[in-house]
Amino acid sequence: MKEFELKYGCNPNQKPAKIYMNDGSDLPITILSGRPGYINFLDAFNSWQLVKELKAALGLPAVTSFKHVSPTSAAVGIPLSDDLKKACFVDDIEGLDDSPLACAYARARGTDRMCSFGDWVAMSDVCDVTTAKMLKREVSDGVIAPGYEPEALEILKTKRKGNYNIVQIDPDYIPEAQERKQVFGITFEQGRNNFEINRELLSEIVTKNKDLPDSAVRDLIIALITLKYTQSNSVCYAVDGQAIGVGAGQQSRIHCTRLAGSKADTWFLRQHEKVLNLPFRDDLGRPERDNVIDGYINQNEEDVCADGSWQKYFTAQPAPLTDEDKKAFLSTRQNVALGSDAFFPFSDNIERAYRSGVKYIAEPGGSIRDDAVIDCCDKYGMTMCFTHMRLFHH
Numbered sequence: 001m002k003e004f005e006l007k008y009g010c011n012p013n014q015k016p017a018k019i020y021m022n023d024g025s026d027l028p029i030t031i032l033s034g035r036p037g038y039i040n041f042l043d044a045f046n047s048w049q050l051v052k053e054l055k056a057a058l059g060l061p062a063v064t065s066f067k068h069v070s071p072t073s074a075a076v077g078i079p080l081s082d083d084l085k086k087a088c089f090v091d092d093i094e095g096l097d098d099s100p101l102a103c104a105y106a107r108a109r110g111t112d113r114m115c116s117f118g119d120w121v122a123m124s125d126v127c128d129v130t131t132a133k134m135l136k137r138e139v140s141d142g143v144i145a146p147g148y149e150p151e152a153l154e155i156l157k158t159k160r161k162g163n164y165n166i167v168q169i170d171p172d173y174i175p176e177a178q179e180r181k182q183v184f185g186i187t188f189e190q191g192r193n194n195f196e197i198n199r200e201l202l203s204e205i206v207t208k209n210k211d212l213p214d215s216a217v218r219d220l221i222i223a224l225i226t227l228k229y230t231q232s233n234s235v236c237y238a239v240d241g242q243a244i245g246v247g248a249g250q251q252s253r254i255h256c257t258r259l260a261g262s263k264a265d266t267w268f269l270r271q272h273e274k275v276l277n278l279p280f281r282d283d284l285g286r287p288e289r290d291n292v293i294d295g296y297i298n299q300n301e302e303d304v305c306a307d308g309s310w311q312k313y314f315t316a317q318p319a320p321l322t323d324e325d326k327k328a329f330l331s332t333r334q335n336v337a338l339g340s341d342a343f344f345p346f347s348d349n350i351e352r353a354y355r356s357g358v359k360y361i362a363e364p365g366g367s368i369r370d371d372a373v374i375d376c377c378d379k380y381g382m383t384m385c386f387t388h389m390r391l392f393h394h
Contacts (some may be wrong), residue, residue, distance in 0.1 A: 047071055
């Protein structure tokens with residue numbers, strides 16, 4: 001396939017639209033089902049790079065959930081605890097523990113379920129039946145993977161009345177060293193960001209605490225590779241083999257840190273006993289439960305526990321999740337890793353990170369206030385690495 005005509009570009013008025021190889025060669029993809037759009041392909045190609053790099057860096061199957069050209073989460077195939085399975089709505093999946101790819105998908109899709117609604121999914125490995133069964137029941141726009149088991153493909157082809165977007169990519173495809181794009185009719189060209197993120201990048205520890213266990217290395221690598229494909233400014237919290245909070249596209253870094261931290265807190269609190277045991281009505285769908293859980297945790301637009309409201313969602317009126325409940329539970333969360341795509345200009349970012357259990361940090365360094373940031377890390381016994389590598393992505 002030399003080119004693929006798209007229905008339209010970013011918006012319906014942007015026509016004509018297509019994807020093609022500038023050198024006239026075949027596209028490195030096969031469309032197995034559906035008709036992906038312009039934004040679908042932006043998500044597909046960015047997300048594929050992310051999982052391919054995670055697999056190469058850590059040797060584990062990787063999955064990411066993308067929305068509007070940024071990841072909601074990314075994860076590697078580590079088994080889930082019973083509470084985490086319940087929090088991710090996968091406690092009913094048979095054979096989950098036998099499929100590392102399915103574990104990675106459960107983590108990536110289960111981290112920020114509200115933002116993952118209508119997502120694009122990328123898988124580093126051939127999609128198996130267990131993963132396909134989980135993906136089939138979620139609201140999703142499409143998936144990209146290096147291959148699909150025959151039964152898994154048939155399962156996915158039944159999704160969205162046979163119109164689900166399924167893309168297979170050549171895992172050996174290597175893009176040109178130079179990349180180009182146009183803005184306002186003007187062509188931009190730059191070398192591709194082929195910088196390799198690995199353990200060596202974390203070798204310069206600038207804090208008094210030099211402890212950096214393998215689990216922290218893994219989580220920092222996950223955070224940094226996730227940031228490499230996140231719209232900047234961006235900050236990522238990670239723990240237990242998955243990104244748990246991504247703050248993307250904010251003009252101020254502290255806003256990134258707050259946004260990502262609040263998402264990390266919500267992810268933790270989904271595993272609170274009160275949340276795990278909410279008495280949902282049987283007729284309440286999965287997306288509706290996600291919205292209610294978010295409202296229950298964060299007390300947003302509606303008090304879902306109030307008289308006149310709780311009856312819409314629950315079989316019995318639940319006790320509210322109080323500020324004291326949250327503070328006590330979050331105080332037990334530790335050993336979280338935090339990556340930043342550029343230096344922290346002020347120590348307020350460290351103060352906010354500490355509130356979400358951050359113990360390990362990787363950032364480029366280079367601020368005139370590095371000393372103040374390091375001092376703040378030392379105050380909390382954190383370990384911080386300077387990578388000397390900015391990871392802006394636009």
